[in-house]
Amino acid sequence: MIKPRVLIVDDDAQIRESLPTFLKMIMDCDVVVKSNGSDAISVLDAEEFNIIIQDLQMPGIDGFTVLNHAIARYPRIIKIVLTGLVDPAVTRKVESMGAVYVSKPPELKVLELIIQRELKAVEG
Numbered sequence: 001m002i003k004p005r006v007l008i009v010d011d012d013a014q015i016r017e018s019l020p021t022f023l024k025m026i027m028d029c030d031v032v033v034k035s036n037g038s039d040a041i042s043v044l045d046a047e048e049f050n051i052i053i054q055d056l057q058m059p060g061i062d063g064f065t066v067l068n069h070a071i072a073r074y075p076r077i078i079k080i081v082l083t084g085l086v087d088p089a090v091t092r093k094v095e096s097m098g099a100v101y102v103s104k105p106p107e108l109k110v111l112e113l114i115i116q117r118e119l120k121a122v123e124g
Contacts, residue, residue, distance in 0.1 A: 004029045004119065005047070009040040009054035009066055010082065015104075019053065026112050037061025041069050050122075051078040051115065055104075056085055056094075067097055078118040082106055 006029050008019050013035075020031040032047065034040045038061050040054070052070045056063030063081065070077050079099035083090075086103065094101045100114050 004050040006031045006051040007049045008033045011035050011058045022108055037066045040066045044070055044073050049077060053080045053082055056081060056083045076122060
């Protein structure tokens with residue numbers, strides 16, 4: 001199994017603090033955390049990632065812009081959208097972009113299963 005590089009993009013401090021710890025507990029990975037879309041795009045341009053876990057609603061550059069940028073740079077990147085935005089149209093748009101929609105707050109066991117499934121699909 002590859003050692004994934006994970007980018008977390010969220011303006012919620014609790015997510016930025018807890019999610020990296022959780023990811024490092026469940027798998028051997030490197031994690032980079034950014035609090036806004038602008039910083040996320042900059043790091044996507046400078047470093048390579050296998051997984052992006054991101055919010056949609058952030059100040060400045062929104063999550064859809066970040067997601068489009070990640071897809072353009074890394075077409076096979078695993079995309080997980082973690083958001084409190086509950087709207088069927090948003091869910092459909094996220095899924096049409098090849099991302100997995102997860103509502104906030106995330107159930108960590110569910111998130112773990114999603115990550116494992118997506119890694120197997122990419123490696124398989």
